Amino acid sequence: MSEAVKTDERVREMSKLRQAMIRPELGGIVGTVAVFTFFILFAGNSGMFNAQGVMNWSTVSAQFMIIAVGACLLMIAGEFDLSVGSMIGFAGMMVAVFGVTLGWPMWLAVIVTFIICIAFGALNGYIVVRTGLPSFIVTLATLFILRGFTIFIPQTLERKTIIGGIREAAEGDWIASIFGGTIFKGFFQWLGDMGVIDVFSRGNKMGQPVVDGIPMLLVWAIGLVVLGHILLTRTRFGNWIYAAGGDAQAARYAGVPVNRVKILMFMFTAFCATVFAVCQVMEFGSAGADRGLLKEFEAIIAVVIGGALLTGGYGSVIGAALGALIFGVVQQGLFFAGVESSLFRVFLGVILLLAVILNTYIRRLITGER
Amino acid sequence: MQPIIQMNDIQKHFGSVIALAGVTIDFYPGECHCLLGDNGAGKSTFIKTMSGVHKPTSGDILFEGQPMHFSDPRDSIAAGIATVYQDLAMIPLMSVSRNFFMGNEPVKKRAGMSFFDHDYANETTMSEMRKMGINLRGPDQAVGTLSGGERQTVAIARAVHFGAKVLILDEPTSALGVRQTANVLATVDKVRKQGISVVFITHNVRHAMAVGDRFTVLNRGKTYGTANKGEITPEALQDMMAGGQELATLEGSLGGTV
Numbered sequence: 001m002s003e004a005v006k007t008d009e010r011v012r013e014m015s016k017l018r019q020a021m022i023r024p025e026l027g028g029i030v031g032t033v034a035v036f037t038f039f040i041l042f043a044g045n046s047g048m049f050n051a052q053g054v055m056n057w058s059t060v061s062a063q064f065m066i067i068a069v070g071a072c073l074l075m076i077a078g079e080f081d082l083s084v085g086s087m088i089g090f091a092g093m094m095v096a097v098f099g100v101t102l103g104w105p106m107w108l109a110v111i112v113t114f115i116i117c118i119a120f121g122a123l124n125g126y127i128v129v130r131t132g133l134p135s136f137i138v139t140l141a142t143l144f145i146l147r148g149f150t151i152f153i154p155q156t157l158e159r160k161t162i163i164g165g166i167r168e169a170a171e172g173d174w175i176a177s178i179f180g181g182t183i184f185k186g187f188f189q190w191l192g193d194m195g196v197i198d199v200f201s202r203g204n205k206m207g208q209p210v211v212d213g214i215p216m217l218l219v220w221a222i223g224l225v226v227l228g229h230i231l232l233t234r235t236r237f238g239n240w241i242y243a244a245g246g247d248a249q250a251a252r253y254a255g256v257p258v259n260r261v262k263i264l265m266f267m268f269t270a271f272c273a274t275v276f277a278v279c280q281v282m283e284f285g286s287a288g289a290d291r292g293l294l295k296e297f298e299a300i301i302a303v304v305i306g307g308a309l310l311t312g313g314y315g316s317v318i319g320a321a322l323g324a325l326i327f328g329v330v331q332q333g334l335f336f337a338g339v340e341s342s343l344f345r346v347f348l349g350v351i352l353l354l355a356v357i358l359n360t361y362i363r364r365l366i367t368g369e370r
Numbered sequence: 371m372q373p374i375i376q377m378n379d380i381q382k383h384f385g386s387v388i389a390l391a392g393v394t395i396d397f398y399p400g401e402c403h404c405l406l407g408d409n410g411a412g413k414s415t416f417i418k419t420m421s422g423v424h425k426p427t428s429g430d431i432l433f434e435g436q437p438m439h440f441s442d443p444r445d446s447i448a449a450g451i452a453t454v455y456q457d458l459a460m461i462p463l464m465s466v467s468r469n470f471f472m473g474n475e476p477v478k479k480r481a482g483m484s485f486f487d488h489d490y491a492n493e494t495t496m497s498e499m500r501k502m503g504i505n506l507r508g509p510d511q512a513v514g515t516l517s518g519g520e521r522q523t524v525a526i527a528r529a530v531h532f533g534a535k536v537l538i539l540d541e542p543t544s545a546l547g548v549r550q551t552a553n554v555l556a557t558v559d560k561v562r563k564q565g566i567s568v569v570f571i572t573h574n575v576r577h578a579m580a581v582g583d584r585f586t587v588l589n590r591g592k593t594y595g596t597a598n599k600g601e602i603t604p605e606a607l608q609d610m611m612a613g614g615q616e617l618a619t620l621e622g623s624l625g626g627t628v
Contacts, residue, residue, distance in 0.1 A: 234485045236475035243472050246461035253455060255444050255473035313463040367462045367514025 022365050024307030024315050027358050028322030031305060031351065035326050039333040048336035051197035051211045061328025062221035063276060064302050065321050069228040070272030071299035072320035074265040076232065078245030078312030079128060079135040081269045083120075083142035084299055088292025090146040091117045091277035093154060096163035096287035099170065101154075106166075106173040114274050120146065121270025125263030143296070151289040167285035179220075179275070180282030182213025217279045221321075224272065228317040241265065245312030301348060302327055305355040309363060326351070372435060374399050374536055374567045375420065375451075380429035382415050389415040391591040392429070397536065402558060402568040404578040407588035408611050413571050416588065417538050420569070421453045422446035452529035453538040456545060459525035462514035466506055467495040469513050470528050494531070502527045502557060519550025523557050530561055537561060538569045543577050555581050573611065575604045587611055 039048060047053045067084055074081055091113050098109030124142055128135045154163055170176035182188075192199040192209030199209050232238040243251035244261040251258050273292075281287045305323035308315025331344050373396035382390040390412050397403050407413045418424045420431070422440030431438050433449060440446045443453075460469050471491050477484040492509035499506050502523050504516075513521060522542045529537050539558070543551040558581045562568050572578050578585060585602060587594040587610040594610045 234488075236477055236484065236486050239468055239472060239475050239486060242464050242468065243461055246463050250455075250459065250461055251472065253443070253453065255447055309463075313461065363463075366512045 022362060024362075025319040025322065026307060026362065027355050028306045028316075028319040028326070031326045031355075032322050032329075035329050035333070039329065039337065043333055043337035046336040046338070048333060051191075051209070053332075053336065055211045055215075057328045057332035059215055059217060059328075060332050061325045062215070062218045063280075064298060064324035064327045065221040066217075066224055066272050066276045066279075067295055067299040068302040068306070068320040068324045069224045069317055070265075070269035071296075072303045072306065072308055072315055072317050073228055073232060073241060074269045075300070075303050075308050075310070076245045076312060076315045077241045077262055077265040078248060079125075079262055079265065080139060080300065081121075081124065081266060082136065082139040082296045083124065083146055084269060084273045085292040085295035085297075086143045086146035086150065087117055087120065087270055087273035088277045088280070088295055089150040089289060090120075091274040092281045092287035092291050093150045093163070093289065095278060095281050096166055097153060097157065100163055100165045101157050103169075106170040107175040110175045110179070110278055113278070114271070117270045117274040117277075118267050121267040122263055124270075125266030128266070129259040129262050147289075154287075154289060161289035162286055164286035166281050166287065170282060176282060177216070179216055179278045182215050183219065185213040188213050217283070220275055220279065221324075224275070225317055225321045232317055237261070242313055245314075247313070298327065298348075301352050304359065305351060307355075307359060307362070309359060310356075314363070314366075323355075371398055373397055373432075374434055376432040377416075377420065378430050378432070380416070380419060380426045380431070382412075382419055382424060383427045388591055390419070390426075393588065393591070393593050395586055395593065395596065397567045397569060399535070399567050400562060400565045401583040402562045402570055402581050404582035404585045405569060405571045405588060406573060406575065406578055406585060406607060406611050408573060410590075411588040411611075412591045413588055414540070417453065417540060417569065417571060420446075420536075421451055421538060450533055450535035451538065452532070452534035452536070453540065454522065454525040454529060454542060456522075456541045460513045460516075460521045463512060465510045466499070466513055466516070466524060467491045467509035470495045470498070470524065470531075474532055498527045498531055499524070502560075503553070517550055519546050519553045522546075522550075522554050526554075526557050526561060530564065530566065534566060536567045536569065538571070540571050541573070542570070543572060543574065551577060575607045575611070578607070579604055 048057070067088075071081065071084065094113040094116060095106075095109050098104045098112055099106045102109075104112075120142065124135070124139055127133070127138050131138075151161055154161055167176075167180075170180070188197070188209045188211055191197045192207075197209050197211060200206050232241060240251070240256045240258075240261045243254070243256045244258045248258045273295075276295075277292065280291065302323035303315065303320045304310065305326060306316060306319025306321070308320065327348075330347055331341075334341055334344055334347075375397045377393060377395050377397075380390055380393045381388070393412070393416060395403070395405075405413055405416065415424065419426050422443045422445055425441075433451075438449070440449070461472070464472070467488075468491075471494075476487040476490045476494075478487040478490075479485075495509045496506060504520055504523060513524065516524065522539075526537065526539070526542075542554050542558075546554065555577065558568055558570060562581070562583075568581075570578065570582065583599050584596055585599075585607060586596045587607060589611065597607075
């Protein structure tokens, strides 16, 4: 009849398999294996897994990863940010306005953009912790405000909603090589020369490898994932992130500066969105008012597939990165497999539902809720 | 012996509501002082004043003989006054060891950066839990798998480990079953024997009688005085809490079971 005895018995019953299942990354790992198995079987010889194909889906995955890391840490801290997509559009537009329309040096344009966007993130966080309103509503407001500015500013200044000429303006600027371009060019040239990867056989790029290096986008993605993972699992601040999302009031009683943690995580999410935006405008050479549409939901879906709970307090950056990888592989893989690409959204919806159901089950295993 | 905390004529008003109308109580090291009272008697306001959440409207608080002015609960935690709240002690999704060190994370330096010292945290948690009679499967076991009584015990062990001199327990047994209550009361007894002053808030006279050295009854913001163990019967305490007459009538109709 006593609770204590019951608990002990159940704890003893726990099998090795069940213990192994109690990890936030489980869904992400299973999903990744399933997705790769599927595409190796159905698109194995479509070029999806040669150098060019790998670079194709890993670049798309890297984009998802960058915003997923921010969304993941914020969700574990117990909040959402729905303004990520608008922030991407806004940040890209700011770089274009400062760097092209106003003609500032590109490094200054990028740094000022970072400051403005992180300030918006801080404002989101400040409003959420001061008013106690759900972050869903506060950041929904920011979503519209930022998107509105993203359309209004270029229309007022240039009478158009796309500003180009960013690549030319960034030519030779050190900031361009941080957010755009590739590294390890020599190594890839050598791989090309050795015949490991294909080289162009004609045209003015003849002799150069089809993949000329690791894009900086990928470097940012891996860097942010590693940083986020270490921050969450290996530092004292990481413990505060879990605590703030697990139960803010209990954390406050234990002396955790919950408000500071939440505001900083909103700022970090804004930082990640801005990294995404700057990489994107450096690659495309232009900023458009409709960039980043729906990215906030894609980031949240990647995080949830990665095992984080929507209610906060539980999750994993590695899981979120795997969620982003699943996204990228499927989005590009459907193209390689010759499947109608609109089915990607159907897939997203289905996998999101499965992930949430699995997460709820895992949560019951952990907390012993019935 | 010098009292560790003296609360002298504490008054607390919230607007036009008088929550505390002049309460004077002393707390000594190594004693378990039970604070009894029905809902609305002012127990919560009183302990929140002690732990720095509220500032008293008038009256003074002496901590180890010195007047204290806490502006923030963190000040009182730093001074050694720890409060364990009934349902807000632990975070269920986090591991026992992460909970144990929440807000007090041990760090080790590596390459100039501070990292959470998981090895130290895990070892300390396991040994502290063993001392309290809880056998964990591992330090990474989630607190959610512990029973309510075990969670209270972990929270008490945590407060003691981080050097609490005064431990305020806010109704630690009110949501627990019989056996869990016994475990928590046994823990309170262990803690008291270490020389810590325990302030035990409850409205259950039987739980109070089991561990209390002294008993103070609060009613409508006032104290009915403090009684020592053995000088008062449970029935008398019960009557004081409920204001005597009404409960006597009720008790008659329920056959003396309340």
